[in-house]
Amino acid sequence: MSENTTTNKDVRNDEIDLLDLFRRMGRTLGQWGNALVTAILISIVFILRRWIWLGLSILLGIIISMIMLSKADSSYTSDLILKVNIEPTDEVITHVNRLHTYCTGLNKQNLAKAIDLPVAQTNNILDINAYWVIDNGNDEIPDYIDYENNHDVYDTTNVRMEDRMDVRVRIKQPQELSNVREGIINFINKDPLLQQRNNLRLKQKKEMLSRLELDIIQLDSLQKFKYFEESRNLMPRTGNQMVFLQEQKTQLLYSDIYNLYEKKQKIELECDLYKDIVTILSDFSIPIGRDNDVVYYAKYYVPRFFIITLLLLILIANRRKIKDIYNKY
Secondary structure: OHHHHHHHHHHHHHHHHHHHHHHHHHHHHHHHHHHHHHHHHHHHHHHHHOHHHHHHHHHHHHHHHHHHHHHOOOOEEEEEEEEEOOOOHHHHHHHHHHHHHHHHOOOHHHHHHHHOOOHHHHOOEEEEEEEEEEEOOOOOOOOEEOOOOOOOOOOOOOEEEEEEEEEEEEEOOHHHHHHHHHHHHHHHHOOHHHHHHHHHHHHHHHHHHHHHHHHHHHHHHHHHHHHHHHHHHHOOOOOHHHHHHHHHHHHHHHHHHHHHHHHHHHHHHHHHHOOOOEEEEEOOOOOOOOOOOHHHHHHHHHHHHHHHHHHHHHHHHOHHHHHHHHHHO
């Protein structure tokens, strides 16, 4: 009996300790909540009482943004979507990104030589970058451009499209985008290695085209032989059932011929429309507005002036306490 009584007392004590712990936790959370609400109210009252100074800081940030806008060169962004007709696409993207190296290194001489433009025009080019086009769901439909270059190459659901790329250009004068486009296309097409791969691709396509034409002729001859020779020989000695079966066998060749014709047309399409290394799918468009507008600078200056002003107001309001702490320590 004594052991059971002791055990029951221990259980009750544990239950009491847990209840007391929960009560303390509840009181602590309540105190934290009250302190948070109080801090928010104090902050709101503090800001409202000093709204003039804080408003002036925002106004000053906007003024500085407008001054920076008037002094800075304009910057416009436009994109060019290209169909890549050779493999692999990553080599074409790497090749185009050599232009990005020239831009970031301020090597306008090499940039002008690469894209066959005068140095005066290349001075208007701020940057050139090539990016992957991402297909979400692997349904062969482009969804977005990987501007951050952070796509997971091991992702089998959202994949890089191997037949296209995006070229983004930042430029001071958007009227010269057409010249930049021609320069980029020429820069790609005159690369010796890419030329060899494209010539090999076209050669293989033409060989396949010749073979398909020969197969179509042979199938067509075989079809005529089956229809005119075998059916005629069987007709006097067989009934309508056998003639019908023989005609069914002859009809089977039509699907084969049509399949070959579809392949032939696809190859002809590639050889005629996609005969170059890349093909333009979506050309540069004239941007509506500049990238570095007043909002662009305001996002940088307004929050900084506001925070600096707020910190100064807090220091001024608590200067006595800060002075006492300084004197104490």
